[in-house]
Amino acid sequence: MINVENLHKSYGKLEILKGISTEIKPQEVVVVIGPSGSGKSTFLRCLNGLEETTSGKIEIVGRELTNPKTDIHELRQHVGMCFQQFNLFKHLTILENITIGPIKVLKRSKAESEQIARELLKKVGLQDKEKNYPDQLSGGQQQRVAIARALAMKPKVMLFDEPTSALDPEMVGEVLKVMADLAHEGMTMVIVTHEMGFAREVGDRVIFMDGGYLVEEGSPEEIFGKPKEERTKSFLAKVL
Amino acid sequence: MNTQVIWDNFPQLMEGLKYTVYYSIAAIVLAVIFGLVAALMKLSKISVLRAISSIYVEVFRSTPLLVQLFFIVFGLTGVLPLNEWFGQKAYPIIAATITLALHEGAYISEIIRAGILGVDRGQKEAAASIGMKEFQTMRYIVLPQAFKRMIPPLVNQSAQTIKDTSLLAPIGIIDLVYRGQIVISSTFEPFTIWIAIGVIYFIVIFSVSQFAGYLERRVQLDKR
Numbered sequence: 308m309i310n311v312e313n314l315h316k317s318y319g320k321l322e323i324l325k326g327i328s329t330e331i332k333p334q335e336v337v338v339v340i341g342p343s344g345s346g347k348s349t350f351l352r353c354l355n356g357l358e359e360t361t362s363g364k365i366e367i368v369g370r371e372l373t374n375p376k377t378d379i380h381e382l383r384q385h386v387g388m389c390f391q392q393f394n395l396f397k398h399l400t401i402l403e404n405i406t407i408g409p410i411k412v413l414k415r416s417k418a419e420s421e422q423i424a425r426e427l428l429k430k431v432g433l434q435d436k437e438k439n440y441p442d443q444l445s446g447g448q449q450q451r452v453a454i455a456r457a458l459a460m461k462p463k464v465m466l467f468d469e470p471t472s473a474l475d476p477e478m479v480g481e482v483l484k485v486m487a488d489l490a491h492e493g494m495t496m497v498i499v500t501h502e503m504g505f506a507r508e509v510g511d512r513v514i515f516m517d518g519g520y521l522v523e524e525g526s527p528e529e530i531f532g533k534p535k536e537e538r539t540k541s542f543l544a545k546v547l
Numbered sequence: 548m549n550t551q552v553i554w555d556n557f558p559q560l561m562e563g564l565k566y567t568v569y570y571s572i573a574a575i576v577l578a579v580i581f582g583l584v585a586a587l588m589k590l591s592k593i594s595v596l597r598a599i600s601s602i603y604v605e606v607f608r609s610t611p612l613l614v615q616l617f618f619i620v621f622g623l624t625g626v627l628p629l630n631e632w633f634g635q636k637a638y639p640i641i642a643a644t645i646t647l648a649l650h651e652g653a654y655i656s657e658i659i660r661a662g663i664l665g666v667d668r669g670q671k672e673a674a675a676s677i678g679m680k681e682f683q684t685m686r687y688i689v690l691p692q693a694f695k696r697m698i699p700p701l702v703n704q705s706a707q708t709i710k711d712t713s714l715l716a717p718i719g720i721i722d723l724v725y726r727g728q729i730v731i732s733s734t735f736e737p738f739t740i741w742i743a744i745g746v747i748y749f750i751v752i753f754s755v756s757q758f759a760g761y762l763e764r765r766v767q768l769d770k771r
Contacts, residue, residue, distance in 0.1 A: 394673035408677035
């Protein structure tokens with residue numbers, strides 16, 4: 308589903324990603340952990356072209372992202388993304404936030420899009436909020452809407468960029484539950500997070516990044532139970 | 548002060564005000580269009596468009612409106628038969644309105660540009676992440692949010708535009724000032740009539756600025 312080969316990313320002279328290679332299979336749930344500044348968010352944002360890569364190759368949903376001829380807008384229809392700050396469209400209602408993609412990008416009818424949106428709102432437990440505006444919702448509710456907005460495009464892969472980092476502690480659970488449900492339904496997911504419990508329970512594989520390198524990857528049992536690399540050990544000692 | 552002369556000539560002055568309002572509305576509508584185009588050009592990735600926009604904005608902001616009006620209405624006709632193309636009567640009116648709009652548009656482009664840049668980057672990224680193209684992101688996500696914030700300064704610029712229409716009188720276009728001068732030449736009451744003209748402008752422009760202030764307070768209250 309995703310194939311990354313020797314991915315490099317620099318801002319000017321500052322090298323953020325120093326050669327990342329990995330492969331993600333359909334239906335796999337991959338959790339990316341690591342200290343802040345390790346490049347994990349940048350790595351995730353490269354996967355849908357929000358960040359331009361400096362060199363290397365990315366294949367995702369059957370398209371070669373790093374080929375300049377690839378239609379990046381078409382590619383992004385198949386790759387959903389959730390952000391740390393939710394980024395719901397502030398001027399649109401909850402329902403409009405979810406339907407704008409299907410209507411304007413996929414050219415679906417308004418009626419069909421609204422039906423899909425209502426089903427998704429029900430799924431994330433917010434069917435009574437469709438007429439509200441984003442600022443009238445709590446952070447946890449906004450993030451669930453953001454997930455519904457991404458799902459309305461019927462993506463093949465979902466990317467999550469620290470989806471619970473901006474939330475009050477009591478709201479983290481409701482968002483993680485929606486993500487866990489999604490994982491159980493077989494969605495392919497790449498999740499950058501600091502929620503180690505979630506990584507252990509829901510992740511099929513854990514990637515540990517540090518200093519722009521993919522230091523170690525393996526099953527949650529391997530990474531959390533018996534990490535091989537010193538840097539992984541010292542990081543886990545701090546966060547667990 | 549002879550106030551009777553004001554009432555005697557009130558219809559004349561109102562006739563002038565009518566044209567002032569027409570030119571103001573036409574200039575503001577055109578200026579928003581010019582300003583939007585210039586702002587989008589300035590934010591474009593294409594350097595030629597950015598340069599054209601910069602030259603336009605700087606030239607119109609760094610020269611007096613009266614000079615711009617004289618140049619386009621009387622200067623250009625010296626080298627091009629514009630009066631023949633557009634008509635002896637129509638050309639000064641069309642040219643003056645467009646010049647006024649270009650002048651105000653230069654300021655409005657900066658208002659619009661600041662409004663667009665003020666929209667949170669995350670909004671654009673979210674739009675991109677669901678597959679929107681750049682122009683769709685601008686049309687459906689960025690501009691609607693930017694315009695909300697731009698309304699108060701745009702209304703202020705509209706008040707400025709109404710004031711600036713008074714510069715149409717020196718190039719022979721009938722407006723409130725022009726009518727007022729006709730009234731003065733027949734009544735010999737410059738003191739009274741100029742006060743009346745000032746009061747009429749004040750009522751119109753003060754109302755518009757008050758409206759801008761009201762909108763500003765509403766935008767601040769309305770956190771959406």
